[in-house]
Amino acid sequence: MSYENIRVVLVGTSHPGNIGGVARAMKNMCLSDLVLVSPEAEFPSGKARARASSALDILERTRVVDDLGAAIADCQLVVGASARLRAIPWPLVDAREAAKNLVEQSEQGKVALIFGRENSGLTNEELERCHKLVHIPANLEYSSLNIAAAVQVLTYEIHMAKREQANETLKVSNDYPMSTAEEMEGLYAHFEQALETIGFYDPQNPRQLMRRLRRLFNRAQLDSMEMNILRGILAAAESPKKNN
Numbered sequence: 001m002s003y004e005n006i007r008v009v010l011v012g013t014s015h016p017g018n019i020g021g022v023a024r025a026m027k028n029m030c031l032s033d034l035v036l037v038s039p040e041a042e043f044p045s046g047k048a049r050a051r052a053s054s055a056l057d058i059l060e061r062t063r064v065v066d067d068l069g070a071a072i073a074d075c076q077l078v079v080g081a082s083a084r085l086r087a088i089p090w091p092l093v094d095a096r097e098a099a100k101n102l103v104e105q106s107e108q109g110k111v112a113l114i115f116g117r118e119n120s121g122l123t124n125e126e127l128e129r130c131h132k133l134v135h136i137p138a139n140l141e142y143s144s145l146n147i148a149a150a151v152q153v154l155t156y157e158i159h160m161a162k163r164e165q166a167n168e169t170l171k172v173s174n175d176y177p178m179s180t181a182e183e184m185e186g187l188y189a190h191f192e193q194a195l196e197t198i199g200f201y202d203p204q205n206p207r208q209l210m211r212r213l214r215r216l217f218n219r220a221q222l223d224s225m226e227m228n229i230l231r232g233i234l235a236a237a238e239s240p241k242k243n244n
Contacts, residue, residue: 020051021148027055080130099157
């Protein structure tokens with residue numbers, strides 16, 4: 001799974017420790033592209049390195065730029081994190097949807113997830129540079145998240161969206177077509193016949209066996225090769241009885 005097209009951008013960060021904490025959160029979730037926009041904090045910094053722990057490689061590759069435009073110039077999708085629900089009418093998504101959008105678009109090109117200043121977040125002008133805003137619905141009585149914690153939440157969702165995408169790709173890339181409803185009915189009829197032949201199934205006392213087998217194989221969603229394997233097993237199980 002490639003995460004190289006997904007960028008995290010920090011705007012006006014005031015504490016070097018937070019930069020290190022963000023780098024660590026990113027490395028936990030396989031991201032590595034970090035850009036700082038006009039940081040107020042000293043950078044490079046020993047405090048950032050101390051908080052980064054084993055994510056020093058991310059700090060060493062971190063770029064510092066003068067304005068947000070330079071940080072997102074090559075990005076096709078820009079999502080801005082907002083701690084407050086703004087009055088400006090802008091598309092607003094939750095963390096899970098934002099992550100899905102970012103992962104999908106990252107297949108085509110660069111994307112960016114932007115975080116603002118610790119005390120005031122992103123300005124309205126900066127938010128207007130974003131295609132969408134993302135809000136983390138935390139405890140209403142205490143909704144303030146440390147910037148590294150906010151990055152951790154959103155990068156976790158990105159990581160999970162990436163894993164889900166990889167799983168879906170495996171399903172789509174199956175070399176064999178999925179079994180049809182008609183083929184499944186043939187399998188169930190074969191199961192009933194074979195199980196009766198070997199004495200495992202009594203049609204006079206079925207105990208919902210066939211219904212449970214239907215539920216089992218419907219969940220599995222067999223492809224044609226799996227279907228052939230099962231039919232072959234059933235045929236082999238029947239043959240000793242037939243030969244007697």
